[in-house]
Amino acid sequence: MEVKINTQDNVTTAQLTGRLDTPASQEVSGDFDNLMQYAAGTVILDCTELEYISSSGLRLFLSLRKAAASKGGKVIVKAINKDIRSVFMMTGFLNLFEIQD
């Protein structure tokens, strides 16, 4: 699992590649902690190369969203595949995030 962070102006993009399962979530939790510092602006989680998300991965997304909400920023989840979209829907989180195709 890999997270590449790139910041330009007030927009930070994190490209997620691989499977965000429980061990991988622990592995990248530091990257998500880093993302928190940009939560006052716009954070885009680019999921084009993200294959899978577990509950632990969802928790990382949620923590980031919570930080953004408290700082007046926003989190955009971009290009999630069909399976991940289903996970968002099945858990009731689909309408919590701004999802872009």
Add this chain to the structure above:
Amino acid sequence: MSTQRHLDPHCQAILQEYKDNLPQFRKIETRVRNDIKRTLDDAGLLVAAIESRVKGYDSLAGKLELKGNKYNSLADLTDIIGLRVITFYIDDVDKVASAVERLFTIDWENSVDKRKIHEIDSFGYLSLHYICSVPDFPYRFEIQMRTLLQHAWANMDHDTGYKSGVEIPKRYMRNMSRLAGMLELVDDEFSKIRIELTDYRRRVQALVRSGNLDEVPIDGDTFRSYLELNPFSQLNKRIASMNQAEIQDVPLMPYLAVFKGIGLKTLGDIARIIKEYSEGAYQIACYQIGLTDLDIISSSIGPQDLCIAYILKNGGGKAGIKNMFDLLNGDNESNEMIAEMLLEQSKDLPFMYSRN
């Protein structure tokens, strides 16, 4: 840049006193503004603005040049520090006034409620001015309290170059009076609407608490009151217990549009859907997450699956489900994919074949 003025020694002494005390004036200005802000915040009174300023050197020099002999000392000038509280509603002017009365000592002899001194043939839409003081500071200061519309009037009035109708040509007087009257009327109407809305909310909350939900139409206020009763909590807990999942609280107000979109009219209709479709909603959730290790769900899972169950059972089909997700997430093609998946899943679920 300072303008050259011809001031007598008396006025120059007043100006010097002003310069010597300027840091103190600025300190008191900030303190008074903060005191007002904190008191209004504590009282939950939302105002449009709190403005403050210390009179500038040139402005004071100009005033002294014109009528310096009127003042024995700097302490006779009451507007070196000036504050203005601008409210949204006319009734809030009195609330702000009462907060100011509690915070500071009011010089009643020199304070003016200009709202009450209208001549019948005058024009204007005026505000409340208090001259105040604090114990440890020898100079008084002025606080103006007015509504946004009174503020608008004051600015427009100032722009005409006429003061309180003294010199205004009669042919314009009528139009100015009409305008002032209209603003006063608008302020009154805003206040009436607020009172009526507050009254409506109280009545609705009482109806919701008493359980007379069929009498309560669905709107933003009523739905918010209903959510305070946690109507989906039981269903959410039942769904969560499947995977011993944690429930994350999320805002449920977006479901107002969905409930209205599927044709529900009253909170009683929502209560009936909870009663009649909870089993269907549970079956949908079971099918979707029962065999996964997902152990986190949002508190919107209950209303979401209830609406899905209701739509599918009542023949809303793919279009109905897509419409629901369009209302929640905005119109996009992926919602169609989800709708298709849900329609397919529903064929395996017993509630679709029960008589209900």
